Amino acid sequence: MKKQLTQIIVLAGAIFLIATCGRGNFSEKPPIHLNPNMDSQAKYKAQSKSNFFVDSATMRTPVEGTVARGQLREDDAYYHGKDASGEFITSAPMAFSTEMVTRGEERFKIYCAACHGMNADGKGKILFYKYPIPPANFYDERIKKLSDGHMFNAITAGWLNMPSLKAQVSVEDRWAIISYIRSLQKN
Numbered sequence: 624m625k626k627q628l629t630q631i632i633v634l635a636g637a638i639f640l641i642a643t644c645g646r647g648n649f650s651e652k653p654p655i656h657l658n659p660n661m662d663s664q665a666k667y668k669a670q671s672k673s674n675f676f677v678d679s680a681t682m683r684t685p686v687e688g689t690v691a692r693g694q695l696r697e698d699d700a701y702y703h704g705k706d707a708s709g710e711f712i713t714s715a716p717m718a719f720s721t722e723m724v725t726r727g728e729e730r731f732k733i734y735c736a737a738c739h740g741m742n743a744d745g746k747g748k749i750l751f752y753k754y755p756i757p758p759a760n761f762y763d764e765r766i767k768k769l770s771d772g773h774m775f776n777a778i779t780a781g782w783l784n785m786p787s788l789k790a791q792v793s794v795e796d797r798w799a800i801i802s803y804i805r806s807l808q809k810n
């Protein structure tokens with residue numbers, strides 16, 4: 624009796640396995656989708672081809688002059704260091720606070736010191752690697768006299784042999800660095 628029961632269980636188990644182990648088998652039919660929600664709807668996916676638009680591009684270019692929310696950079700002085708006539712502004716469009724100077728020192732040591740030196744004297748590590756053009760010494764009379772706008776532009780666009788750092792240093796941080804350099808130059 625006991626032996627028969629075991630046999631039945633083994634047989635039932637085998638049938639169950641054979642019947643259910645269809646995984647991995649190839650089928651042309653789509654899987655059964657009990658609750659489709661809106662999973663399968665007519666829609667375009669990013670970068671896909673469009674049969675509707677003449678240029679076949681699904682992704683449309685924004686209307687000319689479109690500005691993303693929060694990205695309107697109308698303030699020339701703040702975003703470009705220039706006044707309405709396109710000239711570099713003499714002094715930054717904000718008062719320098721202690722927090723700005725502290726932030727500027729930190730950013731300077733990260734992004735400028737390798738070339739301009741930890742002490743801002745133009746003797747950065749880069750000279751050790753025989754950089755052919757000496758980076759500016761911020762205590763030079765000529766550099767002291769540079770306008771804030773010109774400095775801002777040097778960081779943003781680069782200057783002669785100095786690369787642009789706009790990708791690394793945000794607009795806010797560029798002004799903070801300038802506030803730090805100015806605080807050094809006062810001493």
Ligand code: HEC
Nearest residue numbers: 734735738756757758759774777778782783784785788800
């Ligand atoms: C890869 C090295 C390098 C880095 C990093 C660098 N600079 Fe320079 N910088 C230079 C060199 C080289 C010059 C001199 C360029 C020349 O006269 O050809 C220079 C010149 C300048 C000048 C003088 C521009 C002028 O009118 O003469 C300013 C201001 C300046 N850098 C600011 C900065 C600030 C601020 C940072 C950090 C955000 C920075 N630089 C990062 C290499 C660098």
